[in-house]
Amino acid sequence: MTVISTDKNPEALSLTLVAEFDAGVERVWQLFEDPRQLERWWGPPTYPATFYRHEFVPGGAAKYYMTGPEGQKAHGWWEFTSIDxxxxxxxxxxxxxxxxxxxxxxxxxxxxxxxxxxxxxxRMTIQSTFESEEQLEQIMAMGMEEGLKQAVGQIDSILAQHANA
Structure with missing residues (x-):
């Protein structure tokens, strides 16, 4: 299993996930940089993501939706604030x-x-920080922690396919 740990910290208003992969940093970076690779793992297996906008530059936007088992769509957005x-x-x-x-x-x-x-x-560390404890609890109640673990758990197979290609 790629996920090493998750830590919900109400005092810091954060959720932190740590995972490790059998691939170099540059290869793992591509999983964020390339929207076609990103949508292969962002979202748990039963809610796959489709990125229809992906401006991977500081100030750029990503827009996506996740499609549920019954065809329902949950839409989301990102604004990239820093890329190193x-x-x-x-x-x-x-x-x-x-x-x-x-x-x-x-x-x-x-x-x-x-x-x-x-x-x-x-080693990949993803830390999400929230505006309030209420927001953190609402997002956790929606299944974010388990969903993120399932999503990141899909990365090994993507990396293995690339290594064998």
Whole structure:
């Protein structure tokens, strides 16, 4: 299993996930940089993501939706606030309407993704920070922690397919 740990910290208003992969930092970075690879793992297996906008530059936007088992769509947006390839990226994250416009529903969270080289392996740390304890609890109640673990758990197979290609 790629996910090493998750830690929900109500005092810091954060959720942190740590995972390790059998691939170098540059290869793992591509999983964020390339929207076709990103949508292969962003979202749990039963809610796959489709990115229809992906401006991977500071100030750029990503717009996507996740499609549920019954065909329902949950829309989201990112605003990239910092990109330091291939080591770190930061983005604001929230819910969107069907046109990709932020709704303000459940507020905004801020994600920081750090990639650390462990020789031929990479440690990825994703930390999401929330505006309030209420927002953190609402997002957790929607299944974010388990969904993120399932989503990141799909990365190994993507990396293995690339290595054998």
């Amino acid at each position: 390839a291939p080591r770190q990226l930061e983005f604001n994250d929230g819910f969107a309407d069907s046109d990709g416009n932020p709704t303000g529903e459940l507020g905004i969270s801020h994600a920081t993704v750090d990639l650390e080289s462990l020789g031929q392996r990479t």
